[in-house]
Every structure is written in C-alpha cells, then in structure tokens.
Amino acid sequence: MKWYSKYYTVSDDQREMDTDVIFDMLSKSYWASDRSKEVIVKSMESSICFGVYEGEIQVGFARVITDNIVFSWICDVIIHPDHRGKGLGKWLFQCIMEHPENQVKTFGLFTKDAHTLYRKFGFSNVETMQCRVDDPASWGRR
Numbered sequence: 001m002k003w004y005s006k007y008y009t010v011s012d013d014q015r016e017m018d019t020d021v022i023f024d025m026l027s028k029s030y031w032a033s034d035r036s037k038e039v040i041v042k043s044m045e046s047s048i049c050f051g052v053y054e055g056e057i058q059v060g061f062a063r064v065i066t067d068n069i070v071f072s073w074i075c076d077v078i079i080h081p082d083h084r085g086k087g088l089g090k091w092l093f094q095c096i097m098e099h100p101e102n103q104v105k106t107f108g109l110f111t112k113d114a115h116t117l118y119r120k121f122g123f124s125n126v127e128t129m130q131c132r133v134d135d136p137a138s139w140g141r142r
Contacts, residue, residue, distance in 0.1 A: 003095045008088060009053045010060075010095045014044060017051050018058040025061060025078045032076060043075075048101055052079065052092055059083040060092055064102055072102050 052060025
C-alpha cells in the first residue's frame with residue numbers, strides 16, 4: 001500500500017526498505033541503539049513495516065506488531081533528523097492507523113517522547129509492565 005504527498009511517499013512494501021538507513025536511524029535512537037542490524041532486520045520480518053521516502057531515499061520508518069484483530073503494538077517510529085518538523089511523523093502515524101491490516105480495537109506504544117503527537121491519535125498514558133529476558137535480574141525466579 002502507498003500514500004503520497006507532494007514530496008514524500010509512505011509505503012508498506014518491505015522490498016523498498018533500506019535496512020542500512022533504518023539501522024543507522026535506529027542506532028541513534030534512545031530505544032534501539034543496542035540492537036544489531038541483524039536483530040532489526042529479523043524484527044521487520046514479523047511486522048507490518050512502513051517506510052517514508054523522499055524520492056528513492058528513505059527518511060523514516062515504523063513497524064507494527066499485530067494479531068490483526070484485537071491488538072497492535074506500534075514500534076520504532078522514527079523520522080531522520082533532517083526531515084523532522086515537516087509533519088512526516090503525524091502523516092506516518094495516520095498511515096499506520098488507517099492500514100487495512102491494522103484495524104484493531106487496542107493499540108500499544110511505548111515512548112518517552114512525542115506524547116503530544118500520540119495524544120492526537122487518542123493515546124493516553126497507562127501503566128504497563130515490562131520484562132527484559134536478556135536481564136535475569138529483572139525477571140527474578142520463575
């Protein structure tokens with residue numbers, strides 16, 4: 001599926017995704033800086049991915065993990081710093097929310113920033129619990 005604006009395109013076609021650009025953007029983020037390129041590419045395989053492009057150049061990315069019926073978790077929403085402030089994050093989020101495979105009842109999103117943007121789409125702060133399996137001290141005895 002593709003969405004068009006005057007200068008940009010959003011696409012869910014993973015064949016168009018530039019994994020080098022995605023890795024570079026995510027490696028500079030606070031939430032994914034410790035992920036290898038291999039992990040990022042593997043995570044994309046089980047997700048609906050969205051690329052933002054200026055012509056042929058990828059300038060944004062997001063992915064959605066979903067059961068396609070009840071719940072979707074929106075991840076890795078990022079716009080290259082040179083393209084921020086142009087409404088691309090809002091437009092990307094609109095594309096995510098209207099995607100036909102993402103018409104679910106509940107959306108999840110974990111973020112430390114851009115709360116104003118996400119509130120425009122009906123998101124609110126709620127308490128969540130999290131366990132990192134790679135940190136045994138965080139999960140205690142099972």
